[in-house]
Amino acid sequence: MMNDLNQPPLTDAQDQELRIALYPGTFDPITNGHIDIIERGLHLFDRIIVTIAINVQKVPLFSLEERSAMIRECFQNSDRVIVGCTDGLIVDYALKNNAHAIIRGLRAVSDFDYEFQLALMNRRLERTVDTVFLMTAFRWIYISSSNIKNAARCKGKITGLVPEHVERALQKKFV
Ligand code: COA
Numbered sequence: 001m002m003n004d005l006n007q008p009p010l011t012d013a014q015d016q017e018l019r020i021a022l023y024p025g026t027f028d029p030i031t032n033g034h035i036d037i038i039e040r041g042l043h044l045f046d047r048i049i050v051t052i053a054i055n056v057q058k059v060p061l062f063s064l065e066e067r068s069a070m071i072r073e074c075f076q077n078s079d080r081v082i083v084g085c086t087d088g089l090i091v092d093y094a095l096k097n098n099a100h101a102i103i104r105g106l107r108a109v110s111d112f113d114y115e116f117q118l119a120l121m122n123r124r125l126e127r128t129v130d131t132v133f134l135m136t137a138f139r140w141i142y143i144s145s146s147n148i149k150n151a152a153r154c155k156g157k158i159t160g161l162v163p164e165h166v167e168r169a170l171q172k173k174f175v
Helices: 013-017 032-041 064-074 090-096 109-125 145-153 164-173
Strands: 020-025 047-053 081-086 101-106 130-135
Touching: 020 032, 020 090, 032 047, 032 101, 032 130, 047 064, 047 090, 064 081, 064 164, 081 090, 090 101, 090 109, 101 109, 109 130, 145 164
Parallel strands: 020 047, 020 101, 047 081, 101 130
Antiparallel strands: none
């Protein structure tokens, strides 16, 4: 994986006035639940950097390039959503890109404990970056990238849970 520290920032000096948020995650793959959170975030922020980050406990099915291309395709008509990646700290990537907020989606109470710890750790690492929690729409509360992958692996119907191009990509992985 590329180290983002070798890449130029995705924002520049004239973006200082914009309200920019990172939306970090593994996105293996992006789901309609993630898209719902991004769309909600666009009501609050001028720009969202969907940031593919490393969770050391996960072995992704899709490569970084595949995940990135799938996210880009979802937002090809919006210049307010851009895709980044980092193998470093999320808060460092946020500062580098003039972002002072991290968006995380909450689906159920069970998400809260983990998210609470992550948010507090990020705050401990960098006080100027805050975490903003958004509630996902009720119809997405039960989905995760893993349960969609598991269904696709067993040829289950995942139509309507992910965008069509993601559904095709999953079917291709599990032919
Ligand atoms: N709709 C559907 N699914 C959702 C969702 C939503 N709205 N919100 C969360 N999920 C699912 C994801 O699909 C994912 O499912 P999976 O576990 O089956 O893959 C799961 O909930 C949560 O994963 P995700 O949001 O991708 O986060 P993560 O826990 O994999 O990754 C990172 C967390 C990458 C943000 C975190 O590890 C990180 O910040 N890493 C960088 C290093 C760092 O800065 N560390 C310091 C902080 S400790």
